[in-house]
Amino acid sequence: MNSYQGKTFNVVTYGCQMNVHESEKIRGVLSSLGMQEIEDIESADVVVFNTCCIREGAEDRAYNNVMALRPIKEKNPSKIIILCGCMPQQPKGKYKLKERLPFVDIIIGTHNVNQLDQYLLKYAMTKEHIYDIIEKPIGSLDNNNCVRDDKINAYVNIIYGCNKFCTYCIVPYVRGREKSRTPQDIYREVKDLVQNQGYKYITLLGQNVNSYGKDLKEKMSFSELLTYLCQIEGDFKIKFMTSHPMDLGDDLIKVMKQESKVAKALHLPVQSGSSHILEKMNRHYDIKHYMSIIKKLKRAIPNISLSTDIIVGFPGESEKDFNLTLKLLKKVKYDQVFAFMYSKRTGTPAATFDNQIDEKEKNIRLNKLLRLQKLIQKDQIKKYFNKTYDCLIRHINGIAVGITDGGKDIYIPNYKYVNQNYFAKVKVEDIRNHKLSGVIK
Numbered sequence: 001m002n003s004y005q006g007k008t009f010n011v012v013t014y015g016c017q018m019n020v021h022e023s024e025k026i027r028g029v030l031s032s033l034g035m036q037e038i039e040d041i042e043s044a045d046v047v048v049f050n051t052c053c054i055r056e057g058a059e060d061r062a063y064n065n066v067m068a069l070r071p072i073k074e075k076n077p078s079k080i081i082i083l084c085g086c087m088p089q090q091p092k093g094k095y096k097l098k099e100r101l102p103f104v105d106i107i108i109g110t111h112n113v114n115q116l117d118q119y120l121l122k123y124a125m126t127k128e129h130i131y132d133i134i135e136k137p138i139g140s141l142d143n144n145n146c147v148r149d150d151k152i153n154a155y156v157n158i159i160y161g162c163n164k165f166c167t168y169c170i171v172p173y174v175r176g177r178e179k180s181r182t183p184q185d186i187y188r189e190v191k192d193l194v195q196n197q198g199y200k201y202i203t204l205l206g207q208n209v210n211s212y213g214k215d216l217k218e219k220m221s222f223s224e225l226l227t228y229l230c231q232i233e234g235d236f237k238i239k240f241m242t243s244h245p246m247d248l249g250d251d252l253i254k255v256m257k258q259e260s261k262v263a264k265a266l267h268l269p270v271q272s273g274s275s276h277i278l279e280k281m282n283r284h285y286d287i288k289h290y291m292s293i294i295k296k297l298k299r300a301i302p303n304i305s306l307s308t309d310i311i312v313g314f315p316g317e318s319e320k321d322f323n324l325t326l327k328l329l330k331k332v333k334y335d336q337v338f339a340f341m342y343s344k345r346t347g348t349p350a351a352t353f354d355n356q357i358d359e360k361e362k363n364i365r366l367n368k369l370l371r372l373q374k375l376i377q378k379d380q381i382k383k384y385f386n387k388t389y390d391c392l393i394r395h396i397n398g399i400a401v402g403i404t405d406g407g408k409d410i411y412i413p414n415y416k417y418v419n420q421n422y423f424a425k426v427k428v429e430d431i432r433n434h435k436l437s438g439v440i441k
Helices: 017-032 056-065 070-075 095-098 114-127 171-175 183-195 221-227 248-258 275-281 287-300 319-332 359-384
Strands: 008-013 046-051 081-086 106-108 130-132 155-157 201-205 238-242 266-269 305-310 336-341 390-396 397-403 410-414 420-433 435-440
Touching: 008 017, 017 046, 017 070, 017 114, 017 155, 017 201, 046 114, 056 081, 081 114, 095 106, 095 130, 095 435, 106 114, 114 130, 155 183, 183 221, 221 238, 221 248, 238 397, 248 287, 275 287, 287 319, 305 319, 305 359, 319 359, 359 420, 390 410, 397 435, 410 420
Parallel strands: 008 046, 046 081, 081 106, 106 130, 155 201, 201 238, 266 305, 305 336, 410 435
Antiparallel strands: 390 397, 390 420, 397 410, 420 435
16 A cells, blocks of 8 residues: 555646646546545645646746645645646746745656656655656556546547647647547547446547647548547537637538537637737738638538637737727627737747737726627627527526537526436527527427
8 A cells, every 4th residue: 555545635727628637637646546635725635736837827826826835834744735737847947936836845747747646656755855847748648547527528638739839829838749649549538438437528629639630640630530539329529629720621610510429619719800910929820711711610500609719919919900809809709709918928939029018008908808799799699599509408406408519508497307418409489688598399
C-alpha cells in the first residue's frame, strides 16, 4: 500500500474545456493511488491547481488562490500543493513560479502531467520540492480512467497542440505542435462512453479540430473521423470544439448536415470583424472568407446554432476596426458570443506590437459589444417560434425540458414523461418572458 491510500484531494481548474477534461484525468490518476476527492480545499491532503495562461486574468486568479493556501500550508506542512498546466509551461514559467511560490511542493507543466502519480510517490520518499518542466510530451493520459464531472456530456481529446501561431496566443508555446490520436483509439473510447457508460453527448476536443489527422501516417480528415464515429450504435450526439475558419471546408458542412448524430451547433471563433486586424493576428483568413462559411452553414443547416470568440482591443484596433466587429455581430446574429479584452502574453509577437490599447478603452469597447450582443440574443428568441428541434429530453424541477444542440431549453409543461435522457423532436409553440415552450412531436 502506498502512502497516499486513504488520503484526500481537491483539484482546482482554470481555463478551457481542454483543461476541464485534463483535470478529469488528473482526478483519475489521484483516485488510482487510493485517494478520495473532497470539496473542502483547506482540508484536502493534496491540492492540485491545473492552470491556464491564455489571459492575464486567469493567471492572476490562480496565483491569488494558491497564495491563499500559504498560511494553511505553514500550519500544516504535510499538506501537498501542486501547480501544473499552462502557467509553468510558459517560457521561464517554472523559475518565476518557483521564486513567487516557494511553498508549492510540485510544479510541472502540460507535457508531463500524466506522470503526476510518479512525482507524488517520489515526493513521499524524498520530501524534496519538485520542479520539472519538459519540452516534449511523455506518454499520454488518454488511457487512464477519468473521474468525469458530467454524467451526460463526455469530453474526448482528438488532437493536441496547435500549429497556427496566432500572434496573440500562447497555446503553441505551452501545448506544442499538433499531434492527433489514432481514429481507432478515439472510436474505442467513444464506443465505451456511449454503450457502457450511457453518455448522450460526446464533445470532441482540440485547439483546432479541423486540423485532425494531418500528422497521422494513415491520413484521415476531421469530417471522415466524424463519419467513422457516427457508425457507433447508440442514442447519442457528437459535438466538437474548437474549429478554425481557415480549415473548415465543405466536407465538414456536408457531414454536419447529413449525419443525424452530429449536433447542429458550431463554435467558430472569428476574433475580429476587421480583416486588417485578422491579418495582424495571423488568422490566415479575412472577413469575406469567414462570411462565406457562415452563409454556407446557414443555407445547409437552417436551424444551426452558432457561437464565436471575439478579442476586443487588439494592438492597433481603431474605432473603425471595432465598429466592423459590431457590424459582423449584427450580420451573423450569433446565439452566443464569448468576448474578451486583449491580454498581452509575454513570448507572443503581439506583446511587442506598437499601438497597444489602454485598459479603459478596451473595457469601454467590451461593454459596448456585450450590450449589443444582449440585444441581438433577445431578438433572436423569435426565430425559434413554430420550428422543430432535435432535443435531449431531461427533467428540471419536475417539468420535462428539451435541450437543443445549442443548449437552449424548451419547456414541455404538459408532457407525461416516464423516463429521461433520450432524444426527441420538440416543436416550439409559445414564447413568453424569453422562455420557450413546446410539445414533443
